[in-house]
Amino acid sequence: MDRFDVTSTVGDVEAQNTKLKNSLPFSLGRFHISEDYGFLLPDPLKELSHYYMPWMEIANNLPLMIESHQLRVRVDEMPLLSCHLLKGHREQYLAHLLLSFITMGYVWQEGEKNIPKVLPRNLALPFVEVSQNLGLPPILVHSDFVLSNWKKKDPDGPLEIRNLDIIVSLPGGESLKGFILVTLLVEKAAVPGIKALTQAINAVLQSSEDELLQALKQMRTSVVDMIKALRQMHDYVDPAIFYAVIRIFLSGWKDNPAIPEGLIYEGVSEEPLKYSGGSAAQSTVFHAFDELLGVCHSKESTAFLHRMREYMPPSHRAFIEEIHSAPSLREYILSSGSCLLREAYNQCVMALAELRSCHINIVAKYVLTGATKAKDGGLSPLPGTPQALAARGTGGTAVFNFLKSVRDTTMEGIIKQCD
Numbered sequence: 522m523d524r525f526d527v528t529s530t531v532g533d534v535e536a537q538n539t540k541l542k543n544s545l546p547f548s549l550g551r552f553h554i555s556e557d558y559g560f561l562l563p564d565p566l567k568e569l570s571h572y573y574m575p576w577m578e579i580a581n582n583l584p585l586m587i588e589s590h591q592l593r594v595r596v597d598e599m600p601l602l603s604c605h606l607l608k609g610h611r612e613q614y615l616a617h618l619l620l621s622f623i624t625m626g627y628v629w630q631e632g633e634k635n636i637p638k639v640l641p642r643n644l645a646l647p648f649v650e651v652s653q654n655l656g657l658p659p660i661l662v663h664s665d666f667v668l669s670n671w672k673k674k675d676p677d678g679p680l681e682i683r684n685l686d687i688i689v690s691l692p693g694g695e696s697l698k699g700f701i702l703v704t705l706l707v708e709k710a711a712v713p714g715i716k717a718l719t720q721a722i723n724a725v726l727q728s729s730e731d732e733l734l735q736a737l738k739q740m741r742t743s744v745v746d747m748i749k750a751l752r753q754m755h756d757y758v759d760p761a762i763f764y765a766v767i768r769i770f771l772s773g774w775k776d777n778p779a780i781p782e783g784l785i786y787e788g789v790s791e792e793p794l795k796y797s798g799g800s801a802a803q804s805t806v807f808h809a810f811d812e813l814l815g816v817c818h819s820k821e822s823t824a825f826l827h828r829m830r831e832y833m834p835p836s837h838r839a840f841i842e843e844i845h846s847a848p849s850l851r852e853y854i855l856s857s858g859s860c861l862l863r864e865a866y867n868q869c870v871m872a873l874a875e876l877r878s879c880h881i882n883i884v885a886k887y888v889l890t891g892a893t894k895a896k897d898g899g900l901s902p903l904p905g906t907p908q909a910l911a912a913r914g915t916g917g918t919a920v921f922n923f924l925k926s927v928r929d930t931t932m933e934g935i936i937k938q939c940d
């Protein structure tokens with residue numbers, strides 16, 4: 522079951538999308554995308570008002586409560602709180618972050634054994650309500666895990682890993698923190714590329730070849746910086762910890778053999794609901810670049826990637842749709858006859874494919890090598906390493922075929938060079 526089955530705000534979200542589409546010119550502000558932070562939530566809130574203390578107390582102690590098998594008991598005793606005191610989008614995002622982390626801990630506290638069939642109403646009801654308010658599904662999404670889950674140690678210091686921390690944690694210690702923060706650095710490295718993307722669209726609208734050339738060069742540099750940021754995963758995340766501890770807490774209840782029926786959200790629906798787990802496939806950056814460059818993936822991959830868009834904040838989803846409906850950059854370059862533009866476009870496509878190759882190497886290391894190292898290593902507080910997830914991604918995809926296909930179809934975007 523998808524987002525659309527439980528949200529009563531779909532009409533609002535669609536209306537918002539149409540409104541966004543009809544206002545010009547093409548700029549980041551229209552989509553609540555920051556000039557400085559891109560898709561990251563700028564300066565996320567770290568605390569809610571005193572009324573929400575029961576959520577905060579649990580969310581702030583998740584690793585300990587999960588490792589001591591106490592979380593479910595604590596959640597069952599939690600009072601049912603109303604969402605009416607949540608003011609503005611920053612409080613709503615923090616509430617979604619807290620409730621999504623508590624939910625993942627609740628479901629996966631015992632690993633793949635004794636998985637609960639029901640999410641209790643004192644967690645399910647507010648989680649679904651805040652999800653409806655934000656236009657997000659009631660499960661942990663990339664926007665919780667990374668975009669809203671960061672703070673600076675020194676508020677005046679730089680946005681660099683040594684000055685960063687996460688707001689809410691799960692088991693996995695320093696590796697979990699590194700996994701979140703390196704992903705954040707990839708999002709940060711994408712910011713100049715996202716700005717360049719809007720410049721490229723405006724340049725096409727104004728038929729300005731010089732501006733387009735500059736924008737494409739800027740975008741390529743940004744993708745190269747994303748590759749450098751992504752490689753830092755090796756420095757901060759231990760593959761065995763990733764495999765044995767972290768991965769399961771990102772798992773969802775759709776296409777997951779460990780929880781084939783899905784999860785009943787008590788008080789929301791008597792039928793179990795199915796949602797995919799958290800994944801950076803829900804990062805708007807890659808979708809936006811693909812749309813700008815006119816990259817076409819296979820039918821199957823496109824179906825998965827488009828489903829992941831439903832796990833993004835609605836304004837970010839609207840941004841991708843707006844790029845899709847803008848005049849085609851590829852067609853413009855082909856008809857311009859400019860060899861310089863072709864070259865700059867191809868450089869962007871190649872850099873994006875290289876970013877995907879780098880990602881494939883990382884997935885191979887963290888999923889395959891992690892599996893070997895984690896075997897009987899006693900690293901997980903959970904009873905037994907999750908078996909059903911062994912060769913699968915957190916979103917339940919036949920992972921390597923999918924990732925390679927997406928990389929290869931990116932390369933197919935290359936335009937034949939001038940003779």
Ligand code: HEM
Binds near residue numbers: 800807884888927
């Ligand atoms: C240890 C690190 C990582 C692992 C093990 C990993 C694993 C995966 C897996 C298994 C998938 C398949 C889809 C799914 O099952 O959800 C996937 C997809 C994807 N991941 Fe990662 N990932 C990692 C880090 C990152 C980072 C840091 C980014 C960038 C922000 C990223 C971006 C993507 C994207 C965009 C996709 C969709 C496929 C594509 O467009 O190429 N991943 N990842």
